[in-house]
Amino acid sequence: MHLSWLTLLFLVPTLCVGMPSTTLCVDDVRGTGDLGVVVERATGSVLIVETTTHTRLAKIQGLGDLSHASVVFSRDQRYAYIFGRDGGLTKLDMLRCEIVKRVMQAGNSVGGAISQDGRLVAVSNYTPGGVKVFDAATLELLADIPTQGSKVVGLVDAPGQRFVFSLFDAGEIWVADMHSPRSPKIIKFKEIGKQPYDALISPDGRYYIAGLFGEDGLARLDLWNGEVQRILPNYGKGDIKKPVYKMPHLEGWAMAGDYTFVPAIGQYAVLVVDGQRIPVHGQPVFVIARPDGRHVWVNFAFPHNDTVQVIDVMAMEIIKTLKPGKAVLHMEFTPRGEEVWVSVRDDDQIKVYDTETFAEVATLPADKPSGIFFTARAHKIGL
């Protein structure tokens, strides 16, 4: 029996994680509240990371075209759903470090969402347009919502088991009630503005705000009463528009305290919905509030994408300018905001900063990193 006991002890750690298909990322039971996924866009791979001691746990290959990829998480924070640009939808087990299921759901997708109850995953498509809804457990297709060829953007989940999204070409916002997953009820809001190109939902899930590319301004849908309002209708008027190298990401919009901070398209400015305008270093891409709302972090489009600036919300001015490195693509705060992870694509690095002192506390190697997503998103409406 002595040999068998050695065998036993030797094999247990592997068996505990079910012989993962790649590197062994979890050699024992562990919590999943401090996990995250980093997209490596050029190589179609992702890193599984943890934020407590800033480590890489595993690298997962074979996820296809991950340019403009995004990630949502299961409500137990064990599984990540990764939406690739090529229409690939991948369910990743972050504890076993393996791909559970992967489907190619359309030719060209740009984002996804998970339902309030965690049982449905929705994917929006550029080509051929439309939204597809899958069973989060099996990735079985449950519903296909056509949009008459219109590109779908700004897909988010909303309270009441709903998905909300915008039709770029049609200039409409649609709300899909998914209580019956195979027969969604669609409410359409028409003529909300020209060419909605992205959108976000307020942290409480009440306001859905779409940015308009075809005109100045934003369209705001109040999901409590169904009213659509135009906000910031003339924010670009009179400004000489610079060429737009990169569209801002609206899911990055910052709602801090009583203010909403918006990246101005083609301008070197962050706009506050109350009308204030804060000049910044370049064309903002992500404008993200620290979880406590005291600071707002901003990164920029080429040629200023080596820089990050920090706005103090009380002073309404820039208090810090950082130079993380070449091509800063994304920033993600730890759930309580004590640190922020920054992806620096062309330096093949993730840099972690203390958000109070702005000191660099860790650096992790990553292959052309873009999006960073932490599992705390599982508990948040619209993320």
Place this chain on the structure above:
Amino acid sequence: MHLSWLTLLFLVPTLCVGMPSTTLCVDDVRGTGDLGVVVERATGSVLIVETTTHTRLAKIQGLGDLSHASVVFSRDQRYAYIFGRDGGLTKLDMLRCEIVKRVMQAGNSVGGAISQDGRLVAVSNYTPGGVKVFDAATLELLADIPTQGSKVVGLVDAPGQRFVFSLFDAGEIWVADMHSPRSPKIIKFKEIGKQPYDALISPDGRYYIAGLFGEDGLARLDLWNGEVQRILPNYGKGDIKKPVYKMPHLEGWAMAGDYTFVPAIGQYAVLVVDGQRIPVHGQPVFVIARPDGRHVWVNFAFPHNDTVQVIDVMAMEIIKTLKPGKAVLHMEFTPRGEEVWVSVRDDDQIKVYDTETFAEVATLPADKPSGIFFTARAHKIGL
């Protein structure tokens, strides 16, 4: 070798969770985002539960006096820290279903908090007063903050690695900067009002609001600029005070959209900080906003503690009255608010409701349940 393989396969599930000291609650790796702890006050035990399929995973015994017990979670959501009335501080491993460490830290404690970075756990004490700060990993005592015999209430974590708490007898609010855990820097705000008896911090961590028992009104500390203001100074004036059977829990205060809902002491009313007053069924104890802020749920003190009422925030009126059973003590929403768990002490039950239809979706047996705490709290400031 054949026998040894049988032995191996038989033993693996147990070994994977390290031979838990009680029932086997996790027979494989699993996520921790959908876990929770239910306090069984009369028996000094807690239940580990999961909210995805409404099941009990384990019952843990031997936690001492759990009347008025509260719970916080480690940032990886694997460990629960349980604060008992007898001063016991227990660190529970929710995956191995076992007590990792337990210390008796004072004669009489009423609450605790975990620091922004998850590395410190603080406990506030009635007798002999003061706050003790422990290493979250080892429960080693790092700091002891005396309060000259004053009862400490309303202890919360705040951004910037701070703890904030109130001194009942001295009428002060103290802010402890814990960047150097063994030598906290204390800032004292004096004469904030008579007998602060509990407090909460706004979800963004900016405002610390203490309820005053010695006078009408609340004291609000703005942690961004250090200003203390009095709010609702005369909310009780002119009302015939009814005997107060139970003090409201201020951590239950609801901040929904632009409104803050407050339980009135000794009155059958919920107060809105803008001045509105909503008559309710009895003396409110917990006034808690659904995560999307559209509804506020209220439970009541004896003799009306068989009832729960739901306020619609847009209509500012009660839209539903539920009768869950005898002695409704606490309510906890799932992170995205689709369901709420309600503890019904004298029926020895946890009832789970769909928050949209108000249908009862599950019932779990529990031995005199009181507080219910879900792991999503790990990611929230002040919880």
